[in-house]
Amino acid sequence: MDFNLTEERQMLQDTLRRYLADRYTTSVRNTILDSDSGMSAEIWAGLAELGVIGALFSEEDGGFGGAGFDIATVFEELGRAGVVEPMLDSAILGGRLIAALGDDTQRGLLEEIIGGAAHLALAHGEPASRYDLTRVETTARVDGDEIVLNGRKAVVVNAETAGHLIVSARESGGIFDLDGISLFLVPAGTPGLALHGYPMLAGGRAAEVMLDNVRLPQSARLGAAGAGLAPLMDVIAAANVALCAECVGAMQSAVELTRSYLMTRKQFGRPIGTFQALQHRFADMLIELEQARSALINASGHLDSADRDRQIAAARNLIARVGRLVAEEAIQMHGGIAMTQEYELAHIAKRIVMADHRFGDADYHLERFIVLSAA
Amino acid sequence: MDLNYSDEEKAFRAEVRAFLAENLPAEVSDKVRRGISLGKEGHEKWHATLNARGWLAYNWPREFGGAEWNAVQRHIFEEECAAAYAPRIVPFGLSMLAPVLQKFGTKEQQDHYLPRILSGDDWWCQGYSEPGAGSDLASLKTRAVRDGDHYVVNGQKTWTTLGQYANWIFCLVRTDPEAKQQEGISFLLIDMSTPGITVRPIALLDGTPEVNEVFFDDVRVPVENLVGEENKGWTYAKYLLTHERTNIAGVGFSQAGLDAVKRIARIETANGRPLIENPHFAARLAQVEIDLMAMATTNMRIISQAASGQAPGVESSMLKVKGTIIRQEINDLTRRAVGPYAMPFASEAVEGDNAPIGPDYAGPVAAHYFNNRKLSIFGGSNEIQRGIIAKVKMGG
Numbered sequence: 001m002d003f004n005l006t007e008e009r010q011m012l013q014d015t016l017r018r019y020l021a022d023r024y025t026t027s028v029r030n031t032i033l034d035s036d037s038g039m040s041a042e043i044w045a046g047l048a049e050l051g052v053i054g055a056l057f058s059e060e061d062g063g064f065g066g067a068g069f070d071i072a073t074v075f076e077e078l079g080r081a082g083v084v085e086p087m088l089d090s091a092i093l094g095g096r097l098i099a100a101l102g103d104d105t106q107r108g109l110l111e112e113i114i115g116g117a118a119h120l121a122l123a124h125g126e127p128a129s130r131y132d133l134t135r136v137e138t139t140a141r142v143d144g145d146e147i148v149l150n151g152r153k154a155v156v157v158n159a160e161t162a163g164h165l166i167v168s169a170r171e172s173g174g175i176f177d178l179d180g181i182s183l184f185l186v187p188a189g190t191p192g193l194a195l196h197g198y199p200m201l202a203g204g205r206a207a208e209v210m211l212d213n214v215r216l217p218q219s220a221r222l223g224a225a226g227a228g229l230a231p232l233m234d235v236i237a238a239a240n241v242a243l244c245a246e247c248v249g250a251m252q253s254a255v256e257l258t259r260s261y262l263m264t265r266k267q268f269g270r271p272i273g274t275f276q277a278l279q280h281r282f283a284d285m286l287i288e289l290e291q292a293r294s295a296l297i298n299a300s301g302h303l304d305s306a307d308r309d310r311q312i313a314a315a316r317n318l319i320a321r322v323g324r325l326v327a328e329e330a331i332q333m334h335g336g337i338a339m340t341q342e343y344e345l346a347h348i349a350k351r352i353v354m355a356d357h358r359f360g361d362a363d364y365h366l367e368r369f370i371v372l373s374a375a
Numbered sequence: 376m377d378l379n380y381s382d383e384e385k386a387f388r389a390e391v392r393a394f395l396a397e398n399l400p401a402e403v404s405d406k407v408r409r410g411i412s413l414g415k416e417g418h419e420k421w422h423a424t425l426n427a428r429g430w431l432a433y434n435w436p437r438e439f440g441g442a443e444w445n446a447v448q449r450h451i452f453e454e455e456c457a458a459a460y461a462p463r464i465v466p467f468g469l470s471m472l473a474p475v476l477q478k479f480g481t482k483e484q485q486d487h488y489l490p491r492i493l494s495g496d497d498w499w500c501q502g503y504s505e506p507g508a509g510s511d512l513a514s515l516k517t518r519a520v521r522d523g524d525h526y527v528v529n530g531q532k533t534w535t536t537l538g539q540y541a542n543w544i545f546c547l548v549r550t551d552p553e554a555k556q557q558e559g560i561s562f563l564l565i566d567m568s569t570p571g572i573t574v575r576p577i578a579l580l581d582g583t584p585e586v587n588e589v590f591f592d593d594v595r596v597p598v599e600n601l602v603g604e605e606n607k608g609w610t611y612a613k614y615l616l617t618h619e620r621t622n623i624a625g626v627g628f629s630q631a632g633l634d635a636v637k638r639i640a641r642i643e644t645a646n647g648r649p650l651i652e653n654p655h656f657a658a659r660l661a662q663v664e665i666d667l668m669a670m671a672t673t674n675m676r677i678i679s680q681a682a683s684g685q686a687p688g689v690e691s692s693m694l695k696v697k698g699t700i701i702r703q704e705i706n707d708l709t710r711r712a713v714g715p716y717a718m719p720f721a722s723e724a725v726e727g728d729n730a731p732i733g734p735d736y737a738g739p740v741a742a743h744y745f746n747n748r749k750l751s752i753f754g755g756s757n758e759i760q761r762g763i764i765a766k767v768k769m770g771g
Contacts, residue, residue: 125715127716127733128644130643130644130645130714130715131645131714131715132645132646132647135647154715154716154733155715155716155718155719155733176647196732198719198720198721198732199719199720200718200719200720201581201717201718201719201720201741201742201745202718206718206719208732266507267509267510267511267514268510268511268514272510275758277758277761277762278758324707328703328748331748331752332748332751332752332756332757332758335509335510335752335756336504336509336533336534336586336749336752336753338748339579339580339745339746339748339749339752340577340578340579340580341578341579341580341582342578346579346580347580349580349745350580350745353710353741353744353745354717354718354741356710356711356717357714357715357717357718357741358715358718361711361714363653363655363656363659363711364645366655367655
C-alpha cells in the first residue's frame with residue numbers, strides 16, 4: 001500500500017493550492033458570489049491554463065488524468081478554497097459524458113471544455129425526482145428526422161452559462177424504468193428551451209429548465225437510444241467522488257480556521273482554546289476529519305472497481321455526517337463571527353452542508369449502502 | 376400530578392385561539408409560515424393589533440398597562456401564536472427593557488418610555504455585545520464619561536438585532552474603568568438620532584438583514600437617561616437577562632416546526648413513496664418528536680414552579696440548551712426534507728413576494744437552518760449555559 005500522491009498529483013496539488021491561495025481570497029470570492037454570472041471567467045481561464053480541467057480527463061480524451069485520485073486531488077483543493085466555479089458541471093458531469101458517449105463531432109467539444117472555452121450542464125433531475133436517478137418524466141419522441149423533447153428539469157446547475165445542456169429524456173417505458181432513458185446534446189438558445197435562473201445559497205447559479213417541443217436533429221443524440229442510465233451513473237459516481245473531496249477540503253479549512261480562532265480569541269482573560277470543553281470538541285472534529293479522509297480515499301480508489309457504488313455510498317454517508325458535525329461545531333466554537341458572510345468560515349460551512357443536496361444526503365446514501373450490501 | 380390544564384386555562388386557550396382566528400390576517404401568517412420577513416411596518420401592525428386587545432404587554436404588571444399573565448397563561452399564548460404562525464413579538468422594548476424600567480427606572484422614565492413602547496412610537500434595540508465582549512460580556516469597553524449634564528459615549532456595539540429599525544438603544548457602557556469588571560458598568564438609554572451614532576448592517580451567511588454594528592463617536596447623552604445608579608448596570612443587565620429567558624425553551628416554535636416538516640414530508644416523495652413513510656426519515660422525525668414531548672413537560676414543570684412563585688434557576692439554562700438543540704434538529708430535518716430544492720437562494724423571498732422556484736415551502740428552509748445556528752450562540756451561548764449549570768450544581 002502507498003498512500004502518497006504520485007509526483008504529478010503532488011505537483012498539481014501544490015500548484016492549485018498556491019494559485020487559489022493567491023487569487024481566490026475571501027473578498028474576491030464574495031465579489032464573485034454577488035456577481036450576475038455567479039462565477040469568474042478569469043478564474044475559470046486560470047484553472048484551465050493550470051491544467052486543472054485536463055487532470056479530470058484521460059489521455060485518450062485529451063487530458064492527462066481522469067482517475068479517482070485525480071478527481072480527489074483537484075476537488076479537495078477547490079473545496080479548501082470554497083471555489084464556486086462549475087467544475088463539477090462542465091467537466092465531470094458534462095465533459096465526461098461526452099468523453100464516454102460522444103461521436104467524433106460531439107467529441108470535438110472536449111478540447112474546448114479542457115481548454116476552458118466551453119461550459120456544459122447536466123439537465124437530469126426533475127421537480128419530483130429528488131435524488132432518484134431513474135425517475136425521468138421528460139419525454140423524447142421521434143418525429144420524422146427530428147427528436148422532440150418535452151418536460152421540465154429542476155435545479156440545473158450552470159445551465160445559463162452552458163453552451164450545451166445534456167438533457168435526459170424518456171424514449172420508452174414507465175417513469176421509474178431503468179431502460180428507456182436517452183441523452184441529448186441541446187445547444188443553448190434552441191427554440192422551445194426556456195431557462196429560469198437563480199443564485200444558489202452556497203454560490204453559483206442554477207436554473208429551472210422548461211422544454212416545450214424542443215426539436216433536435218438526430219445528430220443531437222448522445223449515445224444509444226434508451227441506454228442513458230448506465231453512463232449517467234458513471235459520471236454521477238465520479239461527481240460523488242468529487243463532492244466527497246470538495247467536502248474534505250472544505251472541512252480541512254473549517255478545522256484550520258477553528259484552530260486559529262481558538263488560539264487567538266480571548267474571553268475571560270485567556271484564549272478560549274484553553275477551555276477543555278472546547279479542546280475535546282476540537283479533538284473530535286480532527287478524529288472525524290481523518291475518518292472522512294479515509295472514506296474519500298476508499299471511494300476514489302474504487303471509482304473503476306466492481307464495488308464502486310457501495311464504496312461511494314459509504315463515503316458520501318460518512319462525509320455527510322462528519323460534514324454536518326464539522327460545519328456546525330466550527331460555527332458554534334467561533335460564535336457570531338462565523339455567521340457573517342465576510343468571514344471565510346460562513347461560506348465554507350455552506351459548501352459543506354449544501355453538498356448534501358446534490359446527488360443524495362446521508363439518508364439516501366445509507367439506504368443505497370444497505371441495498372448494495374445486501375445484493 | 377395532573378397533566379391536564381384546568382378549566383380556566385382551557386377557556387383561556389380557547390379565547391386566544393378565537394382572537395387569533397379573527398385578528399391574524401392570512402397574508403401575515405402565510406409570510407410567517409414561509410419565513411418571509413414582515414419588515415418594520417408588518418411588525419408594528421401586529422403589535423398594534425395585540426395592543427388594542429390589551430395583550431401586547433402580557434408580561435407587564437397591570438399598573439403599567441400590562442395583562443400580568445402568569446407563566447402558564449404566557450405559555451398557552453406563545454404556543455397558540457406559534458401554532459397559528461403569528462409574528463413573534465419583538466422583545467427588545469417589551470420584554471427586555473420594560474421590566475428593567477419598571478423595577479429600576481424613575482417615575483419620569485416609566486411615564487415617558489413605557490407608553491411609547493406600547494404605542495409603537497419607539498422601537499428599541501439592545502446594545503450589549505461588543506467585538507471583544509461576547510460570552511465574556513462584562514469585559515465590555517464602550518466608555519461613557521461624565522461631562523456636565525451629559526455622558527460622552529465612545530465605542531462599538533455589535534450583533535444589534537433589527538437595529539436598522541430602532542430609534543432608541545439601551546446600552547451597557549463602562550463608567551468606571553478602575554473598578555472590577557462588573558462594578559464599573561452603567562445602563563444608558565440612547566436616542567439613535569444623536570449625532571455621532573453610525574449603524575452599519577452586518578451581512579449574514581443566509582442573506583438576512585438582521586444584525587448591525589453600532590458605532591458611538593463622542594455621542595452626548597443627557598444624564599437623565601441613566602437607568603438606576605451609575606456603576607450598577609450589571610445588576611440591571613442580569614435582571615434583564617432573566618426576562619430574556621422567558622419562553623427560552625421555544626416549545627411552540629419547535630411544535631410548529633415539527634408540524635411544518637411533517638406537512639412537507641407528506642408531500643415530498645422518495646422512491647415513489649411519501650417521504651414521511653421513509654424509515655430513515657421517519658425515525659429521525661420520531662426521535663426529535665420524542666425529545667420534544669419530554670421537553671414540553673420539563674418546560675411545564677418549570678413554568679408551574681414559576682407560577683407558584685419559585686424563581687427558576689439553572690432550569691432555564693437547561694431549557695435553553697435542550698430547546699435550541701431540538702429546534703436546530705428540526706431545522707436540519709426540514710432542510711433535508713426538501714431535497715435539491717434546498718439549493719436555490721431565495722433572497723428575493725426574504726423581503727418580497729416573488730414566485731417561489733420550487734415548492735413554496737422549500738425557499739427559505741436552508742437559509743433558516745443556517746440562520747438558526749444563532750440559537751445556540753446568542754443570549755448566552757450553550758457553552759456558557761452548561762458552565763452555569765455545572766457551577767451552580769457543584770457549588771462553585
